[in-house]
Each structure stands twice: as structure tokens, then as C-alpha cells.
Amino acid sequence: MSRRMRIFLALFPVWSVFLGLALSGAMLLLLNLNPFYVYGRMVTYAFRDMYNFADIFAKAAPLILTGLAFGFAFRAFLFNIGAQGQFYIGCLATVSCALYLDTLPGIILLPLCFAASALAAGAWGSLIGFAKARFGANEFLISLMSTYVAVAIMNYLIRGPLIESKGEYPQTDVIAPQAIIPKLIPHTRLHWGFVVALLVAALAWFILWKTTLGFQIRAVGMNKDSARYAGIREKRIFVLVFLISGAFAGLAGFMEVNGIQHMLVQGFNPYIGAEGIGIAILGNAHPAGIVLAAILFGALKVGGNMVVQTSPVPSSIIGIMEGFVMLSVIFSYYLRRRIIHSLEKKRLRREEKEEQP
Amino acid sequence: MIIESILANTVMMSTPLMIGALAEVFVERTGVMNIAIEGTFLIGAWAGFVGTYMTGSLVLGLVSAVLAGLLTGALYGYITVYLKQHQIVTGTAINILAPGLALYLYRVFFGVPLLPLQVDLLPTIAIPVLSDLPVVGKAFFNQNILTYLAFALIAAGFWVLFRTRTGLILRSTGANPEAVDAAGINVERVRFGTVLFSSAMDGLAGAFYSLGFLGLFTENIIGGRGWIAFAICFLGNWNPAGVLVGALVFGLADALSIVIRTSGVVAIPNEFVIAFPYIVTIIATIARRRFNVPAYLGISYVKEGR
Numbered sequence: 001m002s003r004r005m006r007i008f009l010a011l012f013p014v015w016s017v018f019l020g021l022a023l024s025g026a027m028l029l030l031l032n033l034n035p036f037y038v039y040g041r042m043v044t045y046a047f048r049d050m051y052n053f054a055d056i057f058a059k060a061a062p063l064i065l066t067g068l069a070f071g072f073a074f075r076a077f078l079f080n081i082g083a084q085g086q087f088y089i090g091c092l093a094t095v096s097c098a099l100y101l102d103t104l105p106g107i108i109l110l111p112l113c114f115a116a117s118a119l120a121a122g123a124w125g126s127l128i129g130f131a132k133a134r135f136g137a138n139e140f141l142i143s144l145m146s147t148y149v150a151v152a153i154m155n156y157l158i159r160g161p162l163i164e165s166k167g168e169y170p171q172t173d174v175i176a177p178q179a180i181i182p183k184l185i186p187h188t189r190l191h192w193g194f195v196v197a198l199l200v201a202a203l204a205w206f207i208l209w210k211t212t213l214g215f216q217i218r219a220v221g222m223n224k225d226s227a228r229y230a231g232i233r234e235k236r237i238f239v240l241v242f243l244i245s246g247a248f249a250g251l252a253g254f255m256e257v258n259g260i261q262h263m264l265v266q267g268f269n270p271y272i273g274a275e276g277i278g279i280a281i282l283g284n285a286h287p288a289g290i291v292l293a294a295i296l297f298g299a300l301k302v303g304g305n306m307v308v309q310t311s312p313v314p315s316s317i318i319g320i321m322e323g324f325v326m327l328s329v330i331f332s333y334y335l336r337r338r339i340i341h342s343l344e345k346k347r348l349r350r351e352e353k354e355e356q357p
Numbered sequence: 358m359i360i361e362s363i364l365a366n367t368v369m370m371s372t373p374l375m376i377g378a379l380a381e382v383f384v385e386r387t388g389v390m391n392i393a394i395e396g397t398f399l400i401g402a403w404a405g406f407v408g409t410y411m412t413g414s415l416v417l418g419l420v421s422a423v424l425a426g427l428l429t430g431a432l433y434g435y436i437t438v439y440l441k442q443h444q445i446v447t448g449t450a451i452n453i454l455a456p457g458l459a460l461y462l463y464r465v466f467f468g469v470p471l472l473p474l475q476v477d478l479l480p481t482i483a484i485p486v487l488s489d490l491p492v493v494g495k496a497f498f499n500q501n502i503l504t505y506l507a508f509a510l511i512a513a514g515f516w517v518l519f520r521t522r523t524g525l526i527l528r529s530t531g532a533n534p535e536a537v538d539a540a541g542i543n544v545e546r547v548r549f550g551t552v553l554f555s556s557a558m559d560g561l562a563g564a565f566y567s568l569g570f571l572g573l574f575t576e577n578i579i580g581g582r583g584w585i586a587f588a589i590c591f592l593g594n595w596n597p598a599g600v601l602v603g604a605l606v607f608g609l610a611d612a613l614s615i616v617i618r619t620s621g622v623v624a625i626p627n628e629f630v631i632a633f634p635y636i637v638t639i640i641a642t643i644a645r646r647r648f649n650v651p652a653y654l655g656i657s658y659v660k661e662g663r
Contacts, residue, residue, distance in 0.1 A: 030465045079445055135643045141588055142642055145635040148581055152632030277449045314464045319457025326450035334440040
């Protein structure tokens with residue numbers, strides 16, 4: 001395969017992003033909106049000033065983590081589609097920490113919130129892995145259902161013990177100032193959590209490709225049976241993968257609560273789990289790809305929100321863009337495979353001919 | 358009195374679950390999981406509402422719901438069956454796209470109405486004499502057309518699946534696609550056709566929420582009930598009879614939650630009642646030891662030598 005061909009194929013996800021945006025652009029025509037104008041506005045808004053530009057990365061931080069939550073488990077060919085619930089459990093843990101321990105100094109409180117969100121959500125997630133390991137239960141179904149249970153727990157706590165002191169709306173009080181993640185760039189919403197998310201992505205990469213555990217995880221993902229014959233205890237892997245995956249999703253809660261919202265509002269961010277799945281697929285379940293895909297989704301959100309606020313474009317266009325981008329990425333994986341396949345065939349045929357005098 | 362009302366609500370709320378879960382049984386028996394079920398429910402609810410509102414006819418509304426389900430199924434089936442892409446991934450993409458698309462097109466059709474637009478509900482059809490029976494009369498013989506259809510579909514589904522040649526082909530496609538292929542039957546066509554059929558039924562099930570229950574369309578009108586139907590298919594052991602039992606159990610949970618919310622009995626927090634069906638599903642998934650999983654569920658069929 002020529003070098004140019006290889007680069008062309010490697011950039012397939014990028015082409016498919018453009019295809020997805022083109023399809024969404026066609027939808028804009030239905031409302032008599034000019035897609036070029038709308039996309040032009042989106043780009044100008046997203047890059048107009050430091051505040052919006054930094055917001056892309058602020059939005060990307062939790063998306064990196066829910067993307068990792070799906071992508072990490074996917075490497076073991078396990079389906080954690082309960083990241084939404086794990087995210088809420090993480091939110092509850094960190095906001096409880098921040099509200100009840102508000103007398104502690106930030107240097108202790110922030111790491112505590114960080115640990116609480118990761119541990120609580122990790123424990124919640126590991127129950128799914130345990131159910132699979134111990135009872136052979138279907139992890140797809142259980143992780144799916146666990147989200148609805150987590151939502152109910154969150155609604156109960158937010159209407160009850162955690163409700164704001166005014167007791168008016170289903171939301172918590174604002175957390176203490178020292179529990180807020182410090183800003184990375186002043187006068188924007190971008191906080192150090194983005195750097196932490198990058199470090200977590202690096203950690204995921206390190207675990208997967210540089211440790212024995214990671215090797216075992218990938219071995220189970222490629223072929224469960226041969227992994228078992230090779231002496232890998234797959235049940236242990238199920239629990240550990242869901243523990244780590246859940247912890248990633250929980251940390252997304254830490255980012256959102258301590259970094260952006262500074263409180264917990266009932267039912268906020270209801271699509272962060274599903275978006276994580278999209279991001280993991282777009283990024284080919286590789287941590288580096290996930291970071292780039294999350295930044296893209298962050299940009300779609302920032303640009304999209306600004307356009308929605310300043311023009312008659314409805315906010316549902318953001319979901320449409322995300323959905324179409326995902327579908328065209330899936331399509332591009334098919335196309336890329338086909339192209340590689342036919343190139344391979346051609347090469348074999350050529351070699352065959354050369355061998356015969 | 359209260360028992361009669363709970364029973365009637367149970368049967369009503371189990372209707373779409375029966376239709377959706379039965380559809381899922383059919384498609385999974387051929388080896389394809391329809392992960393897009395939640396999104397297809399929503400598209401059906403939307404299309405049913407829009408069709409009815411635009412034409413003023415509930416029949417045309419139901420027809421548009423079926424057609425919209427069919428279209429969604431064509432997309433999902435094409436990508437998963439013919440392009441052989443991952444079912445969970447493709448389904449998730451459609452489930453993300455569906456709410457955006459439904460809300461956006463609602464806006465295209467109706468702009469931003471000040472009050473939510475409403476349509477008349479599907480009329481209940483009282484069956485003479487039987488609907489006057491004590492306790493069970495209201496529940497089983499005074500419902501809308503979709504409820505009667507759901508029971509008929511369960512019976513017909515059971516018969517087709519286990520007593521006909523078509524059913525044998527469907528089941529074999531999920532259990533042993535090579536054998537089906539060797540018998541000269543096109544595996545991909547069987548799977549694609551079943552995806553279309555089940556998605557059309559999902560569209561109809563979704564329309565129950567907009568046309569048979571609320572009379573309007575909102576973003577969270579389905580609220581995870583497509584997933585419940587998906588789970589009932591598992592718990593019902595891929596059998597229409599199991600679907601009937603499962604749908605009634607979850608319908609009961611839905612009905613209890615309605616009764617508790619409206620009667621103001623706050624002995625149990627409402628959240629627990631809402632979470633109850635999901636907890637039941639988790640426990641049942643764990644407790645159920647002997648599953649009858651179609652052997653090739655979720656695995657694309659690739660002919661050798663291609």
C-alpha cells in the first residue's frame with residue numbers, strides 16, 4: 001500500500017465527520033436556514049474569543065472520561081453502557097463530600113472529592129462486573145438497567161437529604177469555594193480538570209498497553225476462550241475492568257460538579273453516557289483518539305449552543321450532528337475495510353502473476 | 358374498585374411492552390439484536406402523533422408510525438446485516454440521533470407552539486357483555502385497539518414461531534445460519550426482513566404512548582420503556598409466552614407507579630416505584646440460570662470464501 005493511500009485511509013474518521021456534518025447541514029435546509037452560514041457562525045463563535053475557545057476544552061474534559069469508560073471496557077469486549085449512571089453516582093459522591101466536609105481546606109477537600117467520585121462510581125460499576133463474573137449475567141442489560149436505578153437514587157437524594165437549604169428546587173446548595181477546581185485560564189470556564197482528564201487518558205493507555213493487566217484485558221477482549229486456556233482469570237478481569245471503567249465515568253461527575261456547575265441539579269447532562277459511546281467509537285476505542293473525538297464533540301457543543309442562542313436554529317441540531325457523525329463514522333469503518341480488502345486482493349493477484357513466468 | 362383500576366392500568370401499560378418485546382423476540386431469534394429499539398419507539402411515537410395531527414385520522418397516524426419504524430429499521434438493518442457493522446454501536450448511534458431528529462422535525466412541522474399540541478386518544482372499544490364482567494371486565498375488554506392487537510400478536514407470534522415453516526427458518530437463522538444458507542435460503546435477506554418487521558412493530562408500540570396514553574408528543578415520552586421491552590425479550594426467554602408474562606409484570610409496576618403518584622399515598626418514595634421495574638430486571642437477569650439464547654445472537658453472518 002502506498003504511503004499516500006495509508007494516510008488517506010487513516011484520515012477516514014475525519015472525512016466521515018465532514019460527511020456527518022454535511023447530512024446535518026441538509027437538515028438545516030428544512031428550516032430554510034443556510035447551512036454554510038450556520039456552520040460559519042458556529043466556527044466564528046467557537047473561535048471568537050478566549051472564553052468560547054477555552055469552553056471547548058472545558059466541555060471535552062468530562063466527555064473524554066465517559067468516552068474512556070466505554071472504550072476501556074470495549075477493549076475487553078465488555079459493554080459498559082451504564083456510564084450515565086456511574087456518572088451520576090460520581091456526581092452524588094463528590095457533591096456530598098464537598099457539602100458535608102466544607103470546613104476542610106481545598107488541598108485536602110479536592111483530592112477527597114476526586115477519590116470519592118472515582119471510588120463510588122467504580123464500586124457501583126464493579127457490581128456489574130461481579131454479576132457477570134459470579135452469575136454469568138448479561139453485562140449489557142445490567143449496565144443499561146443500572147443507569148435507571150442510579151437516576152432514581154439521585155432524584156431521591158436531591159429531593160430529600162441533599163436538597164438546597166431554601167428547599168425550593170430539586171438541586172443542591174452551591175459547594176464551598178475551596179472545593180472548586182482552580183481555573184486553568186482565568187476568566188474562562190476551563191479548569192485544571194482538563195489536564196487531569198488528559199492524564200487519566202494517558203493512564204488508560206498505560207494500563208492497556210504497558211502492564212500485564214492491560215495485556216490480559218486485551219487478550220480477554222480478543223478471544224475469551226484462548227485467554228482462559230492461557231491461564232488468565234477472566235472473572236477477575238470482568239470485575240476489574242468494570243471497576244476502572246466506572247471510576248472513569250465517576251470522575252466525569254467530579255469534573256462537571258467541581259469544575260463547571262458547582263452544584264448538582266436534578267437530571268442534568270442526560271446524554272453524557274451515550275455521547276461517551278459515540279466518542280469511543282469515533283476514537284476507535286484508543287485513548288488518544290478518544291481525546292481528539294471528545295474535543296470535536298466539545299466544539300460541536302460550544303459552537304452549537306452559541307448558534308442556538310443567537311439564531312432560530314433549534315438546539316436539537318446538536319443531537320442530529322452527533323448522531324449523523326456517529327453513523328457516518330460507522331459507515332467509514334465499513335468502507336475502509338472494503339478498500340483495504342480489495343487492495344490486498346489486487347496485490348495477491350499481482351504477485352501470483354509475477355510468480356508464473 | 359382500586360384493584361379494578363390497577364388491573365386496567367396494568368393491561369394498558371403492558372400493551373406497548375408486549376408489542377415491542379414480541380418484535381424483539383422475532384428479530385433476536387434470527388440472530389440480530391435490535392439495539393435501536395428505544396430510538397425506534399420514539400420515532401414511532403413522533404410519527405404517530407404527527408400523522409394524526411396533520412390528517413386528523415388516527416388510522417393514518419398509526420400507519421405513519423409503522424412506516425417511520427420501517428424506515429428506521431431499514432437504516433439499522435442495512436448497516437448491521439449488509440454492512441456487518443457492530444449492532445450495539447449502530448443502535449447507540451440511532452438512539453442518539455432519534456431524539457434530535459424527532460424534536461427537530463417537530464419544530465419543522467409546527468414551529469414553537471405556545472401550548473403543547475394535542476390529539477384525541479385512541480377510543481376504547483368496549484366489548485359487549487364481557488366488558489361488564491366484575492374486576493377483569495374493564496381490564497381485558499374495555500381497551501383501545503392496540504391492546505387487543507397486542508394479545509392477538511402474541512398468540513399469532515407463538516403460532517408462527519413454533520408451528521410454521523417461516524418460524525423454523527427464523528429460529529434456524531439465529532441458531533445455525535450455515536445450515537440455513539446450505540438449504541439455499543438467503544440468511545441476510547431473512548435477517549433484514551425480520552429487522553424491518555420488528556422495527557415496524559416498534560414504531561406501532563411507540564405510537565401507543567403518543568396516541569393511546571398521552572395524546573401529545575414530548576422528548577422523553579418513551580423514557581427507557583423501549584429498553585424495558587428489550588429486557589422483557591431476554592427475561593421471557595425469547596418466547597412469546599414469556600413476553601406475555603413479562604409485559605404484564607412490568608405493566609403492573611408502571612400501573613402501581615401511576616396509582617401511587619395520583620392517589621397521593623406517599624408511604625413509599627415515588628423514586629423507588631419508578632426504579633422498581635429496573636431492579637426487577639437486574640435481579641431476574643442475575644437469577645435466571647437457563648437461558649435459551651440464540652447461538653448466533655449479535656454475530657454477523659459472513660459467507661465463507663468471500
